[in-house]
Amino acid sequence: MISGIARTALLAGVAAPAVLAAQTVPPEVAFGAREAVTSASLSPRGSRIAFLAPTKGQGNALYTVPVDGSTPPVRALVASGDPERLSRCGWVSEDRLVCTVYMVREGALRSVGSSRLIATDFNGGNLKVVSRRQGVDAQYVAQYGGAILDWLPGEDGQILLDNWFVPEARIGTLVEKKDEGLGVERVDTRTGSRKIVLRPFRTAAEFITDGAGNVRISGTRDIVADGYDTGKITYRFRGKDGGDWQPLGAYDTNSREGFNPYAVDAEKNVVYGFQKVDGRRALMLRTLDGQMKEGVVLAHPQVDVDGLIRLGRRQRVIGATYATDKRVAAYFDPAFVTLRAQLAKAIPGTGLVNFEGATDDENKLLLWTGSDVDPGRYFLFDRQSKQLRPLILSRPELDGYTLASVKSVSFKAADGTNVPGYLTLPPGSSGKGLPAIVMPHGGPAARDEWGFDWLAQYFAHQGYAVLQPNFRGSDGYGDAWFQTNGFQSWRTAIGDVTDSGRWLVAQGIADPKKLGIFGWSYGGYAALQSGVVAPDLFKAVVAVAPVTDLDDLREQYRDTTAQRTARDFIGTGKHIVEGSPTRNAGKFTAPVLMFHGTLDMNVRYRASQLMDDALKDAGKHHELVTYDKLDHYLEDSAVRADLLKRSDAFLKAAFAK
Helix, strand or coil: CCCCCCCCCCCCCCCCCCCCCCCCCCHHHHHHCCCCCEEEEECCCCCEEEEEEECCCCCEEEEEEECCCCCCCEEEEEECCCCCEEEEEEEEECCEEEEEEEEEEECCCCEEEEEEEEEEECCCCCCEECCCCCCCCECCCCCCCCEEEECCCCCCCEEEEEEEECCEECCCCCCEECCCEEEEEEEECCCCCEEEEEEEECCEEEEEECCCCCEEEEEEEEECCCCCEEEEEEEEEEECCEEEEEEEEEEECCCCEECEEEEEECCCCEEEEEEEECCEEEEEEEECCCCCCEEEEECCCCCCEEEEEEECCCCEEEEEEEECCCEEEEECCHHHHHHHHHHHHHCCCCCEEEEEEECCCCCEEEEEEEECCEEEEEEEEECCCCEEEEEEECCHHHCCCCCCCEEEEEEECCCCCEEEEEEECCCCCCCCCEEEEECCCCCCCCCCCCCCCHHHHHHHHCCCEEEEECCECECCCCHHHHCCCCCCCHHHHHHHHHHHHHHHHHCCCEEEEEEEEEEECHHHHHHHHHHHHCCCCCCEEEEECCCCCHHHHHHCCCCCCCHHHHHHHHCCCCHHHHCCHHHHHHHCCCCEEEEEECCCCCCCCHHHHHHHHHHHHCCCCEEEEEECCCCCCCCCHHHHHHHHHHHHHHHHHHHCC
16 A cells, blocks of 8 residues: 655745745636646656746746755756747756757748757756757758657666758868768767767658667658658668668558557567557557567547557556546556556545656656646655655646536537537536636647646636537547548538537526637637637637638648648638638627737747738727737746736626627
8 A cells, every 4th residue: 555645845936936825826827827847757766856847938947856855956957938948858867867948930931940959967067969960061950959769778878869960061172961861869968979870861750769779660751752741651660689671561640541650669579559440549569570460459449549658768668548538547567557546545536647757667656646626746656665755736826726627528519419528617606607618629630638727727717617529520539520620621620619609508507698719729710710600609709829711721831841731631622711710700790809929830920910800801899919929839827817817808898798
């Protein structure tokens, strides 16, 4: 059994400001605050924990702290957020880490993102750039700074990473370097020395190692004569000791047909990957001994199996996950089946448990737990002593707030199809005659899940009922549910969204005069397009970073390698005009509020400008709030608080008319 929880203030006062008495933090500030801890990791022997914590604006900082609390946390790195930010930090030795630095800048035609890998000691010393440096004769600038493929446990400070090689040529001389494309290097993060492990080639898409330093799988993109990516990847594998590459299979990222490899188990000499079985993704296993024996590891008759559970720096596969009404973890390792049951007893009310980190011997585990009414908290668990120690809350600003429970529901669409979703009611509410919001998710190749959602919880706290429909076009329910996709099959997807609003009214949950819709990204598109097809249903429309014109979305990818796949995904035909809110602005009767960041790479800021112009020309009541130098996710606590407060005021004003 797990022993009693030992109290600790290990990270107190570092990752977030001290929390005052319940609800003294204004709700828009409390719910809009960025997570206090991200990218938490445990050092190889378990002496230290590292984590990222937010600073002002979009900035953040890397902290490290001894697990025994013997010394205060140390700030090793800091990024201003204008434009650089830190992400995905992990330990390469007991005293050294590697982090990704990424930034978004305004380019000539669109916002451009770039990344670089850097290494640092736990206290900020011996800072090194890990990404491949480009010479002054480079023919262009590589935006991608590489990613760690293998943490090389046991090889102090060494890593394997992929990197994009740029050819070099000096005018007037014969000096040149012809290597170009994605390749693999071994890098010493202490000295910066590097060695090419796998030479680069232009069509390389990805590499997968076995966690023991061997590149076992390579993926090659299908590039047509005009230079555009078709979305098809051909995979090859090789044996434990190297040797010739052999065919493994192919995967089409557009149709999602074929075998998509994810992880290699060195001991079993197999690869885990996802492949459709009866129209739904299943976890498959293939042997890497040349015989290519294949088997189903895990499948579900209603939903896709969509994730692997991996542990520690070796990234050992210990299970897989899928989401029905709630996220379910299926463990292959019996020890973790037992451990999960013990944790459920030791931490009452826990709905979700993630293994965020582990020592190399797997005796100490860094855990994250959460639920619909718990935004999350971190624990350190010692498997030998059975001691479980709490570390910090994910969202300490919400400590003291009563959160709303989330209920799985379903409703009938106009054609009789049962559509699943999640209903969040204000705490203590009777659930009748409420102001209400339909909140379609982004994507469209995504889905909502049970758990804490800062947007839904804020609106529930403000007295709204919130319904999040997993409309047809959502991911996770198989091919028949996904249909073509949420753009080409927009009538079905948006029909489900509007039917979810009608269900709220029919059930008596929503006051029909106080029904609004709020969406982000594709959800913003769904909110706007719902205002087109059902203008009298929703009394207010809020859209954050929305797609507004399907032709403009397709144009966003012009002159990029993704131009062809974007064209095929969005499609051509009359749905481009009929399914674009900008082309139908005259049909709106409800007021519209939009938010957008100027450095959005997912949906360019121009999309909201086009909608703003269209609504203005149509004489419709609307407003566009612009956030300068922010990207698609608006990762700024003050900005998110502003968005929440403005949205609430806008909805209440519209409902009062």
